[in-house]
Amino acid sequence: MSGLAASFTDVPADHPAYSAIEFLKERGVLSGYADGTFKPAQKVNRAEALKLLVAPFISQKELTDAAVLPSSYADISQDDWYMPYVEFARVANVIDGPPVKTQFFGNRPVLKVEFLKMLFLSSGADPNSYSEIRLPLAHDAPNID
Numbered sequence: 079m080s081g082l083a084a085s086f087t088d089v090p091a092d093h094p095a096y097s098a099i100e101f102l103k104e105r106g107v108l109s110g111y112a113d114g115t116f117k118p119a120q121k122v123n124r125a126e127a128l129k130l131l132v133a134p135f136i137s138q139k140e141l142t143d144a145a146v147l148p149s150s151y152a153d154i155s156q157d158d159w160y161m162p163y164v165e166f167a168r169v170a171n172v173i174d175g176p177p178v179k180t181q182f183f184g185n186r187p188v189l190k191v192e193f194l195k196m197l198f199l200s201s202g203a204d205p206n207s208y209s210e211i212r213l214p215l216a217h218d219a220p221n222i223d
Contacts, residue, residue: 086116093118107133125160125184127193131200132167140166150175151182160184172199 085103089096095118102108107130110116122130136144144162147169154161164182168175173182173196198205 086110086114088115089118102130105134121187122193123185124182124188124192125158125164127188128167128173128184128196129160129163131193131196132163132170132172135200136163136166144169151180153181154184158184167196167200170200172196 084090084096085100089099093099099108099116099118103110108116141162144166147162147165149156149158149161150165150168154164164173164184167173173179195205197203
């Protein structure tokens, strides 16, 4: 990837994550912000984390089909960029939907435990396969249950 212009104004070629960011950008997993930045030091929110996890598995047709579904969450409108990813993930049982969860909280920073659960479910792994681990897997979720 050397010799190519950086995709994002705030991720120069000497940035430690440059190659990974460019790789995921080329594959449509990352898109950055409208102002041409990536904001590599910013915390990832729940909507961004979910897109990272499901984008490699969703076809353009599935994304288009999910975009016309009504939002199942009270805090997501049809116009929110992440709505189709959330609906795809809900239908695929990657995230909980109504009646268990009625709000998604897309702009809230994703907790590590939430990310791990979505990662396991989006890749087809059984999240209960690791139930013998009793230590907290993330400092942001100290309750091991």
